[in-house]
Amino acid sequence: MNPVIGYAAIAAVALASALIGFYGLRISRTTSDFYVASRTVRPWWNASAIGGEYLSAASFLGIAGLILLQGAGGLWFPIGYTAGYLMLLLFVAAPLRRSGAFTIPDFTEARLESIWARRVTSTLVIVVGWFYIVPQLQGAALTVRITTGLPSWVGSVAVAIIVGVIVAAGGMRSITFVQAFQFWLKLTALAVPVVALLLILGGGEPAPQLTPAEAFPPAAGPAELDAYRTVSLMVALLLGTLGLPHVLVRFYTNPDGVAARRTTVIVLVLLSVFYLFPTAFGLLGRAFAPDLAASGEADALVLLLPGRLVPGIGGELLTALVIAGAFAAFLSTSSGLVVSLAGVISQDLLGGSVRGFRIAAIASSFIPLLVALTTESAGLAGSVGLVFAFTASTLCPMLILGIWWRGLTARGAIAGMVAGAVLSGAAILGGPLFSAAAPALRPFLEQPAAWTVPIAITVTVLVSRADRHRIPRGADAFLTRLHVPEQRVR
């Protein structure tokens, strides 16, 4: 593969992101007209921005790789990622918007009136964010290694530096434009190659390496899926979306609840359309590139397939497009996360100053870099799935009970979060060790959400009940605020 194309695509995306970040606001929003200046973000724009932030390396590269490896099992990921937004819409989005709390730690403190609950929540948010950035950096390492031949670490370091510098220098003063651009870039970068490949393959050339019966054996079909693993994965993905630090913030860009709901519906549509394409890539890969089905290599399927199937300059251009889309995925998700994390860190630890925000932004991009450099990716979709499982067992019980149950107390929330964090953390990190000792436990350790989430909820409820006389005084007023529809005062 021609490395120049790789360099050019990566440089173009990085430059475009930086330029839109720094100058987008100046160009699009400089006016002398108050009507134009106070126009809110249209739901379409906002939905694109949410999609841009949400579609990470796991969606862009990981899903196709997983379908190549596992077959139908990989299809649950796009379903879970999309349906997570439905949960957000049903249970969290509107009340949280009414609460006036801007981040999850803000919400915890306002709801539970406890500084310790806030600290625990902040710590968890930071941990979740950092571990969610790691797969993005690993995806960048993979992409750079495959497409340019440079050592892997170059990709991780490049993304960490670009994101850290853009965010710290104030290049995200209007994040909506950048993220919306990234979404459409990602969609184009997958849709165009898929359509082109299908058109070319429709002519019968080149012939698939495997017959349909070999490429899609019943063993990789839906009938063979393990019920426990599937349920657990769905619990993780559906509930994990609720607690992601960068997702909630976006709903504040909507002027009111109606626009927030409309935005969510559009997000569901956009995500559903997007996920058609990685799925198509995965299915094509099973028939045309079965040799890539090795752990660690499978994630490169999206990057390699166009070049293999389309010879000459056409294939190179399609590859360049895919590389650009992949980098858009790494940059957008990482920068969204870094902005949210830097906000939380600077507010809780550094006094909320501008300088504190910059330091926090740099720290939030370099600590995940260290983790990414010292560990090796074992499949992007899988590792993001584990981050979702961790979020679902820690932040999600607190959020849902905080919004829907009057009896939640600070101690209950802290106990639940700590229990969820310890159990799911132990299962995720110590899983290989424990399952070597007791192979029967293997599925429970690889997909822990189905038992850690109920335990975390039970602990939260039991401790709160035992601690009944410590229900915060403002609980009733706060819940009223969350659930009574806002009136437009004019």
Place this chain on the structure above:
Amino acid sequence: MPESTLLAAALGVVGGALAVGLVLFLRRIVLASKELGTDAEQATYQTLHLASRAAEHLRGGIDELDALRAGKHLRALLGCESLAIVDRSGTIAIDGDDAVRPVAERLAAAALASGRQQVQRRIPIGAWETDAVVAPILGGAGPLGAGPLGAIVAFASPVRSGLVRATGEVAEWVAAQIELGELDASRAALAEAEVRALRAQISPHFIYNSLNAIASFINTDPAQARELVLEFADFTRYSFRRHGDFTTVAEELRSIDSYLRLERARFGERLKVTLQIAPEVLSTVVPFLSIQPLVENAVRHGLESKEGGGTITIEAADSGAFAEISVEDDGVGIDPQTLAAVLAGGTPGGEHVGLRNVDARLRQVYGDELGLVVETNVGAGTLVRMRVPKAGPRRPTAATSPDGRLEP
């Protein structure tokens, strides 16, 4: 082996955290045991420590929950077997044996009626007997009025004279704490009232100038005059509204638009405006009339006296958990020393009072570190910046209307 590396990293993190916790714990023990001093010193420390722990819960008055928490420390302080705190309405919080409740109720009622300390001996409670001392908590002439605020009942067998004296002292101390709490509350109310009073008012100059400008259009351009009257109505309706100390950036911009249209009737083309508003911050909650006075200050003190007018630039941008809002003009600027005097509150009612007003309210609501930042010099224009946390004000009491909702 990625798993083993990850596992090692995780173990390292957990081990590190445990080690830090252990070190902190040991340090605490060492610090506590070092220089414990003589017995008298230790007793003094113990007493003061318990008193300050109890005081935390007494500042908000003695409703059941607070009394329960304070009672734990007070019982340790007095060294009695059970302690009951009864407030004026008869609500009882008991730390210790709950069986004393009816006795505590009876004794407290007596003490509240007489206003005097009493000791009663050999009170039968179930199968056993106990002594009790009751002391009324006598308030001064606070907002709750004179008379007892409640009573403290200490149960011990036997009650010695030391406990009787100590209970009386504790009751007096509790009364003082409650009064201090009331003082805190009235101080907060005062601060809130100050914010209300500081709420920017429309300047008489502006009303006079606007009406003059409108009058000049009535004959020459009745349509324009009509437009201006409507703008004036919009602007005054917003500025005079009674409810809520908070508004959104979008509402504030709308009011600035009305204001500038009225000013433009006088200035004509000499007044140019550039806006750059990130859509993410439009719904940010800001104190009511906190941006408009900055624009008014720029017009009245920056551009009015400048030959040929000038430009005002209003920017609002997203910055993590904060919204950054700035108002800049290329007018005559302000002498930094004058400005410092104004912001320090030296010249009440003088020039730039709008800036001082906004600055004071921002500090009141968000804390001293988030006041206005002004960059200016004579002839160099003026740039006023503010940073507002998107999460809203820190003290929810000032931010919310009586039903607990943030005013939109």
